[in-house]
Amino acid sequence: MNNLDKFIKLGTAGEGTYGIVYKAKNKVTGKSVALKRIKLEKFCKEDHTEGVPSTAIREISILKGLRHSSIIELQDVMYTSDRLYLVFEYLELDLKRYLDGTSKPVDKELIRSYIKQLCEGLAYLHTHRILHRDIKPQNLLVDKEGHVKIADFGLSRCFSLPTKSYTHEVVTMWYRAPELLLGSKMYTNGIDIWSLGCVMAEMFNKRAMFPGDSEIDQMFKIFKILGTPTEENWPGVTTLPQYEVSFPKWKATELKTHINFNDSEEEEFLKLMLVYDPFVRNTAKALLGTGYLKKAKLTAPDMKPFPDTTEEYC
Incomplete structure (x- = not known):
């Protein structure tokens, strides 16, 4: 089982300039994660360059060195032949x-x-x-x-x-x-x-x-x-x-x-x-x-309108 096989995609959580963000579940830990998928071949074709988009390189290099409760955690980086996946902790919306x-x-x-x-x-x-x-x-x-x-x-x-x-x-x-x-x-x-x-x-x-x-x-x-x-x-x-x-x-x-x-x-x-x-x-x-x-204290909001914001994945 390769690293990507550890995850079950549950739905799409968003879409950015260079790829789609999925909600996924780690089969081993049972925890939800956000998978940011970046298509490398599309980037190469449009920009006539080879490798990973500069925004992804910058994001990876910066987040790898950061650990703070108010900053999203980059948990892993995975490659396939034509795609790059960034694994983040998952937040509802x-x-x-x-x-x-x-x-x-x-x-x-x-x-x-x-x-x-x-x-x-x-x-x-x-x-x-x-x-x-x-x-x-x-x-x-x-x-x-x-x-x-x-x-x-x-x-x-x-x-x-x-x-x-x-x-x-x-x-x-x-x-x-x-x-x-x-x-x-x-x-x-x-x-x-x-x-x-x-x-x-x-x-x-x-x-x-x-x-x-x-x-x-x-x-x-x-x-x-x-x-x-x-x-x-x-x-x-x-x-x-x-x-x-x-x-x-x-x-x-x-x-x-x-x-x-x-x-x-x-x-x-x-x-x-x-x-x-x-x-x-x-x-x-x-x-x-x-x-x-x-005077600030951690306050839990009423998130009842958002039981699940992901769309059905198929």
């Missing part, structure tokens, strides 16, 4: 599907617990000089016990100090930090913190806070709420490649007029993440020291 599938507002203590776990995970990544670069609800997995884990490290990369020049074409647009939208190629862990702030706002509203349909629309949706950035609140912003002096001059508005907060403490905490100047934006470690997160 992603945060996006959870938010879309619940009719009631998300419990305030669950939001607090999720954000604390995610800050712990990001603090661990950033301490190891790893940027995730694609924090969004679809890449955050949750289970029935109240855990949330960071997944999909295909766009992640290691960073060094002093910072180097990186591509700004990262992070799904709705969660992309303003320095990226304005074309900065010099950035560090602040881009993950901005994305987490957008995720937190989405947990309150059950919809994306800045749903732009283009880069300029994305910037303007941010500016209309937080105000058009200036040299006063973001030194150096006018020198960024995509900044235009002709930008409309919007004034900042109160976040509570756009977000369904439960109390002022939540609003004050979110403001620490949605800060224009990346050098002022709080780090994950600093956020963990706030009173808001110190």
Whole structure:
């Protein structure tokens, strides 16, 4: 029996750019796993290269060295003649599907617990000089016990100090930090913190806070709420490649007029993440020291609407 024969495929759990994710069961342990299948021949044909997609290589190399309760665990890597399988621990669904599938507002203590776990995970990544670069609800997995884990490290990369020049074409647009939208190629862990702030706002509203349909629309949706950035609140912003002096001059508005907060403490905490100047934006470690997160406890959500999210496999 080869390694792949140890698993029984139970259904499809999702589909990504380079392959399908299956829910499977380990015949030996009886535990559920997520099998991410990547077709190598398709990749080779389309990209005229040989080997494994760069996103898969990056994900494997990064996750092999990580062990944290808030980061998805890569348990094994298996090859066949034309496919690569990544074996992950299994969680019921992603945060996006959870938010879309619940009719009631998300419990305030669950939001607090999720954000604390995610800050712990990001603090661990950033301490190891790893940027995730694609924090969004679809890449955050949750289970029935109240855990949330960071997944999909295909766009992640290691960073060094002093910072180097990186591509700004990262992070799904709705969660992309303003320095990226304005074309900065010099950035560090602040881009993950901005994305987490957008995720937190989405947990309150059950919809994306800045749903732009283009880069300029994305910037303007941010500016209309937080105000058009200036040299006063973001030194150096006018020198960024995509900044235009002709930008409309919007004034900042109160976040509570756009977000369904439960109390002022939540609003004050979110403001620490949605800060224009990346050098002022709080780090994950600093956020963990706030009173808001110190009160967090692991809270199990009501997952009754999701007894099984996988589709029948055939």
